[in-house]
Amino acid sequence: QAVLVATNTPSSTTKSSLLSCPTGIVKYEYLFYLYNATAFNYTRYEQTYRALSDRTTLLFAFVHYKSQWALDDISVTRLNTTTNLIANGGFETGTLAPFSVCPPSSTYSAGTVQRGDTKTGNYSFVDSSHQPYDFLWQTFATVPQQEYVITYSLRNFGPAPNLFVAFLAALNTTTQTTNAATTTQQPTT
Numbered sequence: 043q044a045v046l047v048a049t050n051t052p053s054s055t056t057k058s059s060l061l062s063c064p065t066g067i068v069k070y071e072y073l074f075y076l077y078n079a080t081a082f083n084y085t086r087y088e089q090t091y092r093a094l095s096d097r098t099t100l101l102f103a104f105v106h107y108k109s110q111w112a113l114d115d116i117s118v119t120r121l122n123t124t125t126n127l128i129a130n131g132g133f134e135t136g137t138l139a140p141f142s143v144c145p146p147s148s149t150y151s152a153g154t155v156q157r158g159d160t161k162t163g164n165y166s167f168v169d170s171s172h173q174p175y176d177f178l179w180q181t182f183a184t185v186p187q188q189e190y191v192i193t194y195s196l197r198n199f200g201p202a203p204n205l206f207v208a209f210l211a212a213l214n215t216t217t218q219t220t221n222a223a224t225t226t227q228q229p230t231t
Contacts, residue, residue: 063144063177069094070101070211073192078202084114084161087208088193090121093184095212100128100192101179103207104153109200110170114161118182121189127182131194133165141167144177152176161195175205181213 116131153169
């Protein structure tokens with residue numbers, strides 16, 4: 043079983059060709075990942091991010107071969123504030139908007155908003171994509187060099203093999219700092 047270790051180390055990476063959407067990504071930083079995790083109930087995760095750009099995209103990647111993931115209560119706030127910059131972070135409209143899914147939800151086992159299996163409220167995002175990865179994402183305004191707190195609740199319904207990744211992408215970068223501090227959690231054995 044994986045043990046989570048938190049570190050405050052830079053983890054900036056240049057654009058990857060694997061990210062086919064959204065477009066305009068200049069840099070991305072991994073916040074957290076789980077690989078071959080066992081089933082667990084909703085767990086709240088929190089990371090801190092120093093913005094590199096005036097527009098940032100929060101992305102989640104999902105793959106689950108034997109079951110599904112559920113994601114709920116997504117929030118991004120500027121440090122020491124309470125205003126959530128993510129719209130519909132609890133999916134309580136019953137729709138994805140203004141989130142986007144890539145590949146689109148017409149693909150096999152792609153993620154959708156579903157009633158039930160929630161941390162709070164009536165709806166959550168549920169994903170059981172096998173291949174390729176599903177990306178759930180939303181773009182929001184940020185102030186370069188300001189710190190933001192990212193929180194979300196995640197549930198894993200089944201056994202390995204599976205993968206969940208959370209990361210942030212800088213768009214239309216106005217300020218680039220390769221040593222931007224982030225709080226990164228990575229599973230270790």
